[in-house]
Amino acid sequence: MKKSFSRILTCAFLLTPVAGYAQQNYAAPNLVSTTNSAVAPASNTVAPATTIPMKREEIWASGWSGKVQYREVPMYAPPKKPKPHCGLFKTCPGVTKIGLGKGDFIIRLSALGVITNNTSSKVKALGPHAHINTTNQVMPELSFDYFVTDNLSFELIAASSRHEIKAQGTVLGKVDVGSAWILPPTLTAQWHFRPHKAFNPYVGVGLTVAFWHNLSPAGGAVQKFGLETSVGPSFDFGFDYQLVGNWFYNVDVKQMILHQRAHIGDSPARIDARTSLNPTVVSTGIGYRF
Numbered sequence: 001m002k003k004s005f006s007r008i009l010t011c012a013f014l015l016t017p018v019a020g021y022a023q024q025n026y027a028a029p030n031l032v033s034t035t036n037s038a039v040a041p042a043s044n045t046v047a048p049a050t051t052i053p054m055k056r057e058e059i060w061a062s063g064w065s066g067k068v069q070y071r072e073v074p075m076y077a078p079p080k081k082p083k084p085h086c087g088l089f090k091t092c093p094g095v096t097k098i099g100l101g102k103g104d105f106i107i108r109l110s111a112l113g114v115i116t117n118n119t120s121s122k123v124k125a126l127g128p129h130a131h132i133n134t135t136n137q138v139m140p141e142l143s144f145d146y147f148v149t150d151n152l153s154f155e156l157i158a159a160s161s162r163h164e165i166k167a168q169g170t171v172l173g174k175v176d177v178g179s180a181w182i183l184p185p186t187l188t189a190q191w192h193f194r195p196h197k198a199f200n201p202y203v204g205v206g207l208t209v210a211f212w213h214n215l216s217p218a219g220g221a222v223q224k225f226g227l228e229t230s231v232g233p234s235f236d237f238g239f240d241y242q243l244v245g246n247w248f249y250n251v252d253v254k255q256m257i258l259h260q261r262a263h264i265g266d267s268p269a270r271i272d273a274r275t276s277l278n279p280t281v282v283s284t285g286i287g288y289r290f
Contacts, residue, residue, distance in 0.1 A: 091244050099196040100240060100248070100289065101150040108250050110285025112141035114161050121275035126170035132177075132262065132275040133168050137161040141283050143252075150195035155188045155204070155236075157283075162214075165225075165262075167273070176218035177225055177264060184210040184279075186254065188236050204236035208256045210277075225264045230277075232257040246289040254281040 054072040086092035100106065114137045121131035141159035148154065165177040188206030212227040238252035256279050264271040 086245065089244055089247070096245055097196075097289075099194070099198060099200055099242060100147060100153075100192065101195045102147050104147045104289050106145045106240075106248065106287045106289045108141075108143045108145070108248075108285050108287035110141045110143065110250065110252070110283040111138065112159050112161070112281060112283045113138050114163075115280040115282070116163065117276070117278045117280065119276045119278055121273070123167055123170065123271065123273040126167060126172070126175075126271065129169035130167060130171075131169055132273050133166045134275075134277065135164040137163055141285070143283075143287075145190075145287070147192075151192050153190045153192060153202075155190055155206075157186050157188075159184070160213075167264075172221070175221065177222050178215060178217040180212050180216070180227055181214045182210055182212055184208050184256065184258075186234050186256070188234065188254070190236065192240075198242040199239065200241075201239040202237065206234045206236060206254075208232055208234045208258065210256075210258050210260075222264055224266060225262065228261040230258045230260050232259065240287070243286075248287040248289065250283075250285055250287050252283045254283075256281060 053075045055075050056070040057073050059069050059071050084092065084095045086095045090096070097104075116134045116136060118131070118133050121133070123130035123132060139159055139161040141157055143155055143157040145153050145155040160181050160183045162179060162181050164179050167175040167177055186206050186208040188204040190202045190204035192200050192202040194200045208231070210230045210232075212229070215225065215227065217223055217225055234254050234256040236252065236254045238250065241249045243249050256277075258277045258279065260275050260277050262273045262275070264273070
């Protein structure tokens with residue numbers, strides 16, 4: 001009898017810390033305790049009509065004391081709130097983001113005007129006053145702009161324009177050289193002064209690489225001519241203005257510094273020319289933010 005009683009005391013002594021740990025860690029407001037019962041009694045609190053139905057889940061049971069611990073868990077995951085819908089050409093408060101900022105990606109379609117300045121042009125073989133002149137042009141432009149931060153973005157423009165090339169002031173008078181297409185992809189780092197505002201001016205600096213393609217000699221005295229690829233810096237300023245929703249109006253002006261080498265004919269009668277095109281590129285168009 002004494003041995004049985006001492007065994008009971010030993011078991012009680014060993015199980016007391018376990019019961020205290022369970023009571024401390026699992027007795028929470030959403031836990032229900034019951035004795036010798038498989039189902040906990042109903043809670044007296046009245047849940048709001050919008051709450052999700054709950055179910056009781058057994059999390060711990062004491063074989064010695066007969067106590068069972070339950071907790072209430074949702075019967076199913078709460079439904080996700082539908083995203084508010086806003087039309088393509090609408091500005092919706094709380095839905096439409098105002099201005100441009102970090103993470104925004106905008107594609108623009110613009111009308112591009114290329115004004116060639118033709119400074120410091122020389123064609124020594126055709127006379128002391130001979131110089132190269134290229135015509136201005138208007139073409140469509142596609143540009144891509146990504147905002148790395150609220151203020152800093154990187155823009156890449158893609159456009160190609162056709163220009164007529166002439167040699168003027170030569171001993172032969174004005175000479176038609178031909179026509180050529182220029183593709184000047186320009187990568188520009190832009191600093192925006194008013195992020196998350198409808199009107200957002202910016203300045204930028206970048207690099208232009210000018211490729212010439214589809215060269216067409218004028219014929220006659222000019223049967224062949226060539227234009228080398230040129231690389232130079234560019235300087236940029238402009239602004240974006242939010243019209244409605246994710247649509248933006250853009251005006252942009254770039255000054256490119258391009259020193260161009262050209263030649264007419266082949267050796268030994270090849271004529272070399274140099275000109276600083278330094279085109280001013282003006283664009284205006286509409287962009288959409290994604």
